[in-house]
Amino acid sequence: MDHERKNRPLTSRHLLGLEGLAAEEIKTILDASEAMKEILDRPIKKVPTLRGVTVVNLFFEASTRTRISFELAEKRLSADLVNFTKIGSSVSKGETLLDTARNIEAMRVEVVVIRHQSPGAPGFLADRLHSVVINAGDGAHEHPTQALLDMLTLRQKFGDLKGLRVAILGDISHSRVAMSNVYGLKAMGAEVMLCGPPTLMPRNIDALGVKVSYKVDEAIAWADALNVLRLQLERQQSALLPSLREYALTFGITLQRLGKAKRTPVILHPGPINRGVEIESAVADSDASVILDQVTNGVAVRMAVLVLLSAPEVLM
Amino acid sequence: MCSDLALKESINRSRGRPRPRLRIYHPLSWSGEIGKGVQKCHPPARGGISFMEGMRVNFREKAKLVDAEGIRRTLTRLAHEIVERNRGSQNLAIVGMRTRGVFIAERLQKLIKEVDGGDVPLGVLDVTLYRDDFRLKLKQPQIQVTHIDFDIDEKNIVLVDDVLYTGRTIRAALDALMDLGRPARIQLAVLVDRGHRELPIKSDFVGKNVPTSIGEEVRVRMAEHDGEDAIYLVERVDKEEGKSNGS
Numbered sequence: 001m002d003h004e005r006k007n008r009p010l011t012s013r014h015l016l017g018l019e020g021l022a023a024e025e026i027k028t029i030l031d032a033s034e035a036m037k038e039i040l041d042r043p044i045k046k047v048p049t050l051r052g053v054t055v056v057n058l059f060f061e062a063s064t065r066t067r068i069s070f071e072l073a074e075k076r077l078s079a080d081l082v083n084f085t086k087i088g089s090s091v092s093k094g095e096t097l098l099d100t101a102r103n104i105e106a107m108r109v110e111v112v113v114i115r116h117q118s119p120g121a122p123g124f125l126a127d128r129l130h131s132v133v134i135n136a137g138d139g140a141h142e143h144p145t146q147a148l149l150d151m152l153t154l155r156q157k158f159g160d161l162k163g164l165r166v167a168i169l170g171d172i173s174h175s176r177v178a179m180s181n182v183y184g185l186k187a188m189g190a191e192v193m194l195c196g197p198p199t200l201m202p203r204n205i206d207a208l209g210v211k212v213s214y215k216v217d218e219a220i221a222w223a224d225a226l227n228v229l230r231l232q233l234e235r236q237q238s239a240l241l242p243s244l245r246e247y248a249l250t251f252g253i254t255l256q257r258l259g260k261a262k263r264t265p266v267i268l269h270p271g272p273i274n275r276g277v278e279i280e281s282a283v284a285d286s287d288a289s290v291i292l293d294q295v296t297n298g299v300a301v302r303m304a305v306l307v308l309l310s311a312p313e314v315l316m
Numbered sequence: 317m318c319s320d321l322a323l324k325e326s327i328n329r330s331r332g333r334p335r336p337r338l339r340i341y342h343p344l345s346w347s348g349e350i351g352k353g354v355q356k357c358h359p360p361a362r363g364g365i366s367f368m369e370g371m372r373v374n375f376r377e378k379a380k381l382v383d384a385e386g387i388r389r390t391l392t393r394l395a396h397e398i399v400e401r402n403r404g405s406q407n408l409a410i411v412g413m414r415t416r417g418v419f420i421a422e423r424l425q426k427l428i429k430e431v432d433g434g435d436v437p438l439g440v441l442d443v444t445l446y447r448d449d450f451r452l453k454l455k456q457p458q459i460q461v462t463h464i465d466f467d468i469d470e471k472n473i474v475l476v477d478d479v480l481y482t483g484r485t486i487r488a489a490l491d492a493l494m495d496l497g498r499p500a501r502i503q504l505a506v507l508v509d510r511g512h513r514e515l516p517i518k519s520d521f522v523g524k525n526v527p528t529s530i531g532e533e534v535r536v537r538m539a540e541h542d543g544e545d546a547i548y549l550v551e552r553v554d555k556e557e558g559k560s561n562g563s
Contacts, residue, residue: 007458046495047446
């Protein structure tokens with residue numbers, strides 16, 4: 001039976017990103033997530049913790065997993081929630097982000113979960129609103145809850161993140177998931193490798209203190225776990241790839257490729273999957289894949305973040 | 317006049333001037349690292365020490381009430397009482413409440429086996445998410461895993477905690493247990509009952525009744541967690557010396 005561990009409280013009242021978060025703070029969130037996971041396995045999957053807390057999900061960008069996951073997390077904690085999507089809102093009438101957020105806050109909302117196409121949008125709101133702001137993905141900046149659930153999944157699989165070799169594959173330069181994972185994993189003492197075509201690799205990537213490779217086979221041979229990113233077709237304005245087929249042939253993860261390595265790494269994918277592009281169907285559905293565990297963990301991680309950040313009474 | 321003020325305030329707001337300061341209870345409001353527009357504030361005055369847990373309050377040891385041998389005897393008696401009241405240990409289950417209730421529950425489980433020979437399932441309950449002061453506390457909660465890997469439906473549950481005080485933690489535990497199933501019966505076993513109940517809750521098995529005053533607290537120390545088995549009576553040391561009622 002595990003005994004009491006005192007965890008360090010989070011130092012920020014918002015979750016804008018994993019950059020700058022200490023290992024102990026990440027551990028606090030991951031440990032709380034384990035407690036939340038137990039709730040998800042109960043016949044009555046609900047606790048009364050956030051009764052009376054109102055959360056607004058401001059989604060300026062399309063999302064399936066993240067939004068449903070946040071919604072479920074809020075409902076399981078008995079919070080009240082309001083959903084906002086860009087389509088059908090006054091944003092199409094030209095209302096600014098700040099005005100939208102201030103107006104919603106004026107309706108007495110304690111927590112704002114925001115996804116926005118512009119990097120820094122959650123930080124912008126955090127400086128101006130009195131609510132707690134949780135970043136659900138901002139442009140190519142960060143997606144902290146995704147990285148937290150990736151780390152939770154890895155910790156469950158490997159026990160400890162320290163010294164773990166994680167390769168992040170694919171479209172690094174357009175990926176907020178990659179950035180958050182790099183910050184989080186580095187803080188937890190894991191080794192990180194970024195791998196992808198040079199056109200999809202940000203400049204000065206070495207400054208992050210990660211390994212960089214342009215050969216997918218090298219990454220597979222090195223890594224304990226592969227986090228395969230989605231090729232963000234909607235974010236690519238100029239021709240960075242010759243063709244999708246070319247990408248699938250040179251960077252796609254296939255059973256054949258994995259077969260060449262001595263051991264098969266664990267496969268993660270933040271979803272949605274472009275089957276047959278960055279990852280072969282057979283790999284996504286194989287035993288090595290923990291993609292659906294990630295989704296389950298996503299709800300637990302978001303519950304933990306919501307509880308930890310909205311625990312203190314914030315009177316509007 | 318009132319509406320004038322409201323109008324002024326809304327104009328100020330629209331001009332981007334700082335909004336009136338808000339009362340925000342937050343751990344960071346103590347360290348001053350919190351964002352703009354947040355005032356440092358003091359917790360509302362309220363009786364009871366449970367509320368003060370998050371703050372640095374000094375305690376002075378007043379008396380050692382029970383030593384290791386005393387705890388051993390008390391737990392042995394409790395185990396006998398539990399077996400007697402439940403006519404054996406069939407259909408019984410023990411649930412320890414974090415933190416020290418867990419160690420007491422572990423020991424009761426062993427003692428019940430010695431008394432009755434039956435293996436009683438043991439669970440661990442963390443009630444943080446059910447607490448009524450969840451949103452009043454000044455510190456972030458320490459959320460830990462509830463671990464009950466047996467079916468509690470139709471079981472006789474003995475809920476175990478170290479100190480029974482206001483009864484609020486037990487209220488939370490009852491809610492938490494009900495969410496896990498429908499036990500036939502829930503009984504409460506505590507090592508110390510220190511009085512001052514705020515809810516109509518009574519324990520079925522009491523190790524020791526300790527009448528206390530509000531400024532005092534009972535500290536149970538368990539070898540597994542604190543390095544020794546003992547029960548202490550401590551009193552709060554206020555800044556104004558006159559307030560502490562030294563006897």
